[in-house]
Amino acid sequence: MKIHRPDAKTLVIEEIDSLLGELLRQIPASADPSGSEAATARLFPTPTGGREPKEDAEWRELVEPELRELFLDAVGVVQEDLKKFVAAPESRTLRLPMKHLEAWIHALNQARLALTARHGFTDRELEREVPMEEGERALVLFQVHFYGLLEEFFLRQLEE
Amino acid sequence: MPLPTVETDTSTEESLDVPWNVVVHNDPVNLMSYVTRIFQMVFGFSKQKAEIHMLEVHQKGRSIVWSGVRERAEAYVQQLHGHLLLATLEKSQ
Numbered sequence: 122m123k124i125h126r127p128d129a130k131t132l133v134i135e136e137i138d139s140l141l142g143e144l145l146r147q148i149p150a151s152a153d154p155s156g157s158e159a160a161t162a163r164l165f166p167t168p169t170g171g172r173e174p175k176e177d178a179e180w181r182e183l184v185e186p187e188l189r190e191l192f193l194d195a196v197g198v199v200q201e202d203l204k205k206f207v208a209a210p211e212s213r214t215l216r217l218p219m220k221h222l223e224a225w226i227h228a229l230n231q232a233r234l235a236l237t238a239r240h241g242f243t244d245r246e247l248e249r250e251v252p253m254e255e256g257e258r259a260l261v262l263f264q265v266h267f268y269g270l271l272e273e274f275f276l277r278q279l280e281e
Numbered sequence: 282m283p284l285p286t287v288e289t290d291t292s293t294e295e296s297l298d299v300p301w302n303v304v305v306h307n308d309p310v311n312l313m314s315y316v317t318r319i320f321q322m323v324f325g326f327s328k329q330k331a332e333i334h335m336l337e338v339h340q341k342g343r344s345i346v347w348s349g350v351r352e353r354a355e356a357y358v359q360q361l362h363g364h365l366l367l368a369t370l371e372k373s374q
Contacts, residue, residue, distance in 0.1 A: 164365065226315070272312060276314045
């Protein structure tokens with residue numbers, strides 16, 4: 122996979138192999154915490170962590186809906202950028218407007234947090250201090266790291 | 282005619298008297314560069330100051346990134362949650 126900027130306004134990811142292509146297509150679904158209490162709790166923490174139940178309940182009622190909308194907006198931008206890529210499974214190139222990078226960084230981070238909480242990865246697993254298992258868990262851990270690499274790269278692009 | 286009752290707005294009094302801390306907690310998933318960037322964006326920290334707080338979060342598990350009136354502290358916590366950081370509000374000791 123190669124990433125380059127043909128001009129100041131565009132970022133191109135090309136020579137995407139089928140596995141990484143599939144992982145890119147899965148960003149919106151991976152960022153969705155639905156069906157996982159752990160993922161929902163991580164994406165929507167409370168301001169007092171349970172010390173002040175009344176305050177936390179008010180937060181859930183008043184602030185959480187705003188945050189949900191904010192998160193949906195960011196993932197929506199990514200979904201829109203992925204539209205053509207999703208519609209053409211043989212596609213190996215993805216073009217992103219630079220002005221969408223903030224949304225991509227958010228969505229990648231959200232996906233990493235949701236996947237980690239959903240699958241209960243430990244700090245040691247995340248730091249690769251345990252041998253890589255076989256199967257789905259290993260693939261999801263790879264997905265978390267792949268999204269992390271992309272996120273880091275995008276962050277650097279914004280610094281330049 | 283019932284006597285008027287005087288209600289004390291304790292939250293306002295409290296917010297004026299007691300500083301509240303915005304605390305950011307460690308999270309093994311958020312990238313260090315990402316946390317630094319969010320601190321710069323939300324609080325207007327220099328990169329150096331943002332990195333000091335980021336490293337404190339990473340090494341000590343938490344960092345107090347802002348102290349002041351409760352309402353503003355809540356607004357900062359909301360912004361930090363909007364950027365997916367683990368942040369809480371605590372009364373200053």
